[in-house]
Amino acid sequence: QSVLTQPPSVSAAPGQKVTISCSGSSSNIGNNYVSWYQQLPGTAPKLLIYENNKRPSGIPDRFSGSKSGTSATLGITGLQTGDEADFYCGTWDSSLSAVVFGGGTKLTVL
Amino acid sequence: QVQLVQSGAEVKNPGASVKVSCSTSGYTFTSYVMHWVRQAPGQRLEWMGWINAGNGNTKYAQKFQGRVTIIRDTSASTAYMELSSLRSEDTAVFYCARDSCSGGVCYTGAFDIWGQGTMVTVSS
Numbered sequence: 001q002s003v004l005t006q007p008p009s010v011s012a013a014p015g016q017k018v019t020i021s022c023s024g025s026s027s028n029i030g031n032n033y034v035s036w037y038q039q040l041p042g043t044a045p046k047l048l049i050y051e052n053n054k055r056p057s058g059i060p061d062r063f064s065g066s067k068s069g070t071s072a073t074l075g076i077t078g079l080q081t082g083d084e085a086d087f088y089c090g091t092w093d094s095s096l097s098a099v100v101f102g103g104g105t106k107l108t109v110l
Numbered sequence: 111q112v113q114l115v116q117s118g119a120e121v122k123n124p125g126a127s128v129k130v131s132c133s134t135s136g137y138t139f140t141s142y143v144m145h146w147v148r149q150a151p152g153q154r155l156e157w158m159g160w161i162n163a164g165n166g167n168t169k170y171a172q173k174f175q176g177r178v179t180i181i182r183d184t185s186a187s188t189a190y191m192e193l194s195s196l197r198s199e200d201t202a203v204f205y206c207a208r209d210s211c212s213g214g215v216c217y218t219g220a221f222d223i224w225g226q227g228t229m230v231t232v233s234s
Contacts, residue, residue, distance in 0.1 A: 091218070096172070
């Protein structure tokens with residue numbers, strides 16, 4: 001099982017908003033930055049959010065990130081069918097001395 | 111533009127080793143750390159380790175310690191990941207991914223550029 005816990009799936013209608021949670025502990029999310037990745041089917045992951053809430057160049061502001069305590073959240077507004085993908089959170093775990101990822105959340109845009 | 115191009119798919123017998131390459135372009139290779147990530151079919155991302163392309167220092171995930179070796183060739187701006195004693199559970203796509211920070215590891219888990227992935231199948 002993953003060190004970081006994500007819901008297996010979320011769904012929402014086009015145009016709506018969805019949030020994806022990522023729960024960890026003080027050794028990872030609680031004391032380190034969180035990143036979020038989008039993995040479209042059959043492709044490599046793409047960095048969406050880094051340092052909890054920053055977006056790399058080219059990532060639309062429909063994607064947002066936040067962190068509170070030992071949990072982080074990815075928000076996506078104005079959902080499009082092209083957003084359907086697996087989403088992963090990731091961070092450094094100071095106890096394991098390793099990068100850790102969540103189990104992934106499959107987004108379905110109904 | 112910045113690109114990471116990995117070597118092609120491999121099929122290996124159990125017990126063998128595999129070496130995957132990650133050829134880079136569009137940036138100063140020695141200024142960044144390169145990570146390797148494994149993803150078994152339908153499974154989550156799994157960090158394997160990194161190499162500081164500047165000084166060659168490496169760090170491996172405990173799970174892969176003793177089986178994985180990451181090296182780099184600065185003259186070719188290429189990183190390599192070798193995994194030995196392969197078993198069926200190692201069947202996966204292996205990715206190289208650049209750390210988002212220049213000059214060293216940021217310890218953030220933020221990888222800004224990824225290779226296209228290399229499928230390794232372990233089967234007798």
